[in-house]
Amino acid sequence: MNLDWISPAERLKSLPPYVFARLDELKARAREQGLDLIDLGMGNPDGATPQPVVEAAIGALQNPAHHGYPPFEGTASFRSAITSWYKRRYEVELDPDSEALPLLGSKEGLGHLALAYINPGDLILVPSPAYPAHFRGPAIAGGEVHTLVLKAENDWLIDLAAIPEDVAKLAKILYFNYPSNPTCATAPREFFTEIVAFARRHEILLVHDLAYAELAFDGYQPTSLLEIPGGKEIGVEFHTMSKTYNMAGWRIGFVVGNSQIIQGLRTLKTNLDYGVFAALQVAAETALGLPDSYLEEVRERYRTRRDFLIQGLAELGWDVPKTKATMYLWVPCPPGVGSTDFALDVLQRTGVVVTPGNAFGAAGEGYVRISLIAECDRLGGSPGTAQTS
Ligand SMILES: *Cc1c(COP(=O)(O)O)cnc(C)c1O
Numbered sequence: 001m002n003l004d005w006i007s008p009a010e011r012l013k014s015l016p017p018y019v020f021a022r023l024d025e026l027k028a029r030a031r032e033q034g035l036d037l038i039d040l041g042m043g044n045p046d047g048a049t050p051q052p053v054v055e056a057a058i059g060a061l062q063n064p065a066h067h068g069y070p071p072f073e074g075t076a077s078f079r080s081a082i083t084s085w086y087k088r089r090y091e092v093e094l095d096p097d098s099e100a101l102p103l104l105g106s107k108e109g110l111g112h113l114a115l116a117y118i119n120p121g122d123l124i125l126v127p128s129p130a131y132p133a134h135f136r137g138p139a140i141a142g143g144e145v146h147t148l149v150l151k152a153e154n155d156w157l158i159d160l161a162a163i164p165e166d167v168a169k170l171a172k173i174l175y176f177n178y179p180s181n182p183t184c185a186t187a188p189r190e191f192f193t194e195i196v197a198f199a200r201r202h203e204i205l206l207v208h209d210l211a212y213a214e215l216a217f218d219g220y221q222p223t224s225l226l227e228i229p230g231g232k233e234i235g236v237e238f239h240t241m242s243k244t245y246n247m248a249g250w251r252i253g254f255v256v257g258n259s260q261i262i263q264g265l266r267t268l269k270t271n272l273d274y275g276v277f278a279a280l281q282v283a284a285e286t287a288l289g290l291p292d293s294y295l296e297e298v299r300e301r302y303r304t305r306r307d308f309l310i311q312g313l314a315e316l317g318w319d320v321p322k323t324k325a326t327m328y329l330w331v332p333c334p335p336g337v338g339s340t341d342f343a344l345d346v347l348q349r350t351g352v353v354v355t356p357g358n359a360f361g362a363a364g365e366g367y368v369r370i371s372l373i374a375e376c377d378r379l380g381g382s383p384g385t386a387q388t389s
Contacts, residue, residue: 011140022340023356026347038374041353043181043327046373047246047301049283050294056286060279070278072270074102074254078281082254085288089213090224092232098259099232101266102276102284106211106240106253109265110175111137113207113236116268117173117261118143125167125174127158128361129182131209134175135361146171149363152332156185160198168202177209179222179325182360182369186220186324192228199234205261206235214244214295216325217303226257236261243327244298245287252276252284302327305372309379329370330357339365 007013023041030037048054060066073079079096086092086100094100103109110133118124120142126135127148138145146167150156158176176195178187199206208225216222225231236257242248255262269275276284309329310320320331331354333342339356346352346368355371357364 011142014139014142015136016139023343023347023353026344027353030347030351035351037347037351037353038378039353040371040373041355042373043243043371044248044373045243045246045327046375047298049246049250050287050290052290053245053247053283053287057279057283060282063279066278066282070275070281072275073097073266074100074275075278075281078102078254078276078285081285081288082256086224086226086256090227092224092226094226094232094256095259099262100254100256101262102281103238103253103255104273104276105242105251106209106238106255107133108251108273109238109253109255110134110207110209111140112268112272113255113261113265114138114141114143114173116264117141117205122172123167123170125163125171125204127176129357129364129367130175130361131177131181131211132360134177134207134209138173138175143172147361147363150183150185151363156180156183157187157191158195160194163198168198168204171202171204173205173207174199175207175209177211179212179216181211181326182328182330182355182357182364182367184323184326184328184330186216186222189223189228192223192225192231196225196228196230196234200230204234205258206231208235208237210237211240211243212326213239215299215302215327217299217306218322218324220324222325232257234258241284241287244295245284245290246298247284247287250280250283252280302372305374305376305379308376309370309372312380327372329372331368331370333357333366333368339368343368 079100082100083094083096086094114137118138118141122143124138124143124145125148126145127150135145148158178185206225210224213222225235225237236255238255240253306323313320320329333339339358343354343356346354354368357367
């Protein structure tokens with residue numbers, strides 16, 4: 001039966017076209033042609049989940065107490081593991097009952113926060129380039145996105161002074177993310193102090209995505225919004241288990257911060273989902289309790305790949321500054337070549353998949369993002385095997 005009498009909701013129509021679609025198609029074709037693809041396109045960690053976490057999950061799976069619906073607000077045990085981790089990591093005190101909420105991955109929480117707080121027409125400040133959930137969530141909710149264009153010459157930091165007064169006055173929420181996916185930029189502590197002052201002055205809710213809390217190198221320590229005086233009063237911060245602990249497939253993360261905002265998100269989620277499988281919360285709790293030596297190992301893996309790739313690119317005459325954090329490189333395309341064309345050209349000529357910068361918003365044009373998700377011996381393989389047209 002042809003359903004031409006029904007059309008999707010306006011909110012679905014508001015979603016921009018998916019830049020990865022063409023790339024996926026070409027990837028499939030390259031594979032059919034026998035090209036040995038090295039996929040550095042996704043932000044999908046290639047490592048295994050740490051063994052103690054897997055074992056904790058297996059044990060928890062055997063316990064029938066975990067087989068029913070989990071508590072809506074997450075298990076008390078995981079929530080207190082989150083707040084203990086926060087205390088240890090940032091010296092920030094949080095109330096496990098009202099200031100921490102487990103999520104089905106941070107992407108889920110980011111999207112639902114938009115539905116919980118954005119009315120059609122509300123003005124929302126979102127940087128470009130940015131992690132897509134930061135602008136898709138507000139778009140789905142019908143919000144009006146005011147783009148904060150980030151620039152290389154400003155170290156990809158949000159230029160708060162450039163936000164027009166009338167825009168700042170109307171804005172309801174500001175999304176931001178340092179260390180940043182895709183730009184790899186980090187923000188100094190003073191930037192966090194300034195953004196908190198800005199948000200308080202204009203009564204704007206801050207939504208900070210700290211997905212790369214632990215993936216930082218050369219002694220750099222990413223800042224939590226909640227460490228900044230006043231940060232917790234005006235904002236929330238999203239965390240994921242996906243990157244640090246190689247748990248992307250498990251779908252678990254959490255949000256911490258202002259209790260009123262977390263309550264709103266919890267109320268919405270109570271009507272949409274039942275929260276995270278309790279056995280996975282046991283696993284995540286175990287991950288948060290892993291010794292620092294695990295974190296050092298993970299950082300070392302990405303640092304080695306970063307240095308290897310930067311050196312290889314330098315040998316090709318391509319100067320990429322050392323990134324202080326994340327699991328990516330953000331690399332300018334050759335002058336005059338568009339992101340999509342360049343990514344397709346690299347794919348066809350070498351079998352290496354990179355993500356065109358415009359997938360992260362128009363301001364990502366002119367760059368590609370390379371994920372550090374393959375071992376150096378794979379990254380250093382001779383491109384001679386690759387060929388097409
Ligand atoms: C990977 C990533 C996420 C997604 O995390 P999940 O918990 O797996 O949903 C969120 N934000 C940023 C910036 C990311 O890079």
